[in-house]
Amino acid sequence: MDIDSGKMLVKLYAPAIGLFLMWVVVDLAMRSVAANPMTASVGHEAQRWVPLAIAVPIVLYAHASWRLFQWNTGREPGCRSCGGILREDLRRPYLRCLRCNRTEPL
Numbered sequence: 001m002d003i004d005s006g007k008m009l010v011k012l013y014a015p016a017i018g019l020f021l022m023w024v025v026v027d028l029a030m031r032s033v034a035a036n037p038m039t040a041s042v043g044h045e046a047q048r049w050v051p052l053a054i055a056v057p058i059v060l061y062a063h064a065s066w067r068l069f070q071w072n073t074g075r076e077p078g079c080r081s082c083g084g085i086l087r088e089d090l091r092r093p094y095l096r097c098l099r100c101n102r103t104e105p106l
């Protein structure tokens with residue numbers, strides 16, 4: 001695997017990894033809030049919902065893995081220049097390559 005393919009995988013899994021790290025921080029914060037006697041009731045209420053929030057990064061991870069599988073088996077069209085995975089640009093009507101960062105029209 002070359003360096004550009006590694007960057008492509010990091011970009012593909014970045015949303016799931018980022019949300020997982022945010023979940024860890026929120027979970028630790030809610031544990032410390034629950035441990036404080038002044039804020040224990042709020043912390044215990046929030047701690048009930050924090051485990052459900054782990055579902056979001058798990059779904060994003062599964063979606064990224066599914067896209068990687070589809071691309072790897074040739075079921076998803078790749079970039080015309082390098083063959084990398086394409087992702088919709090959120091601000092413009094383009095597909096952006098996660099490997100070479102070039103754009104292609106939709």
Ligand SMILES: [Zn+2]
Binds near residue numbers: 080084
């Ligand atoms: Zn490309």
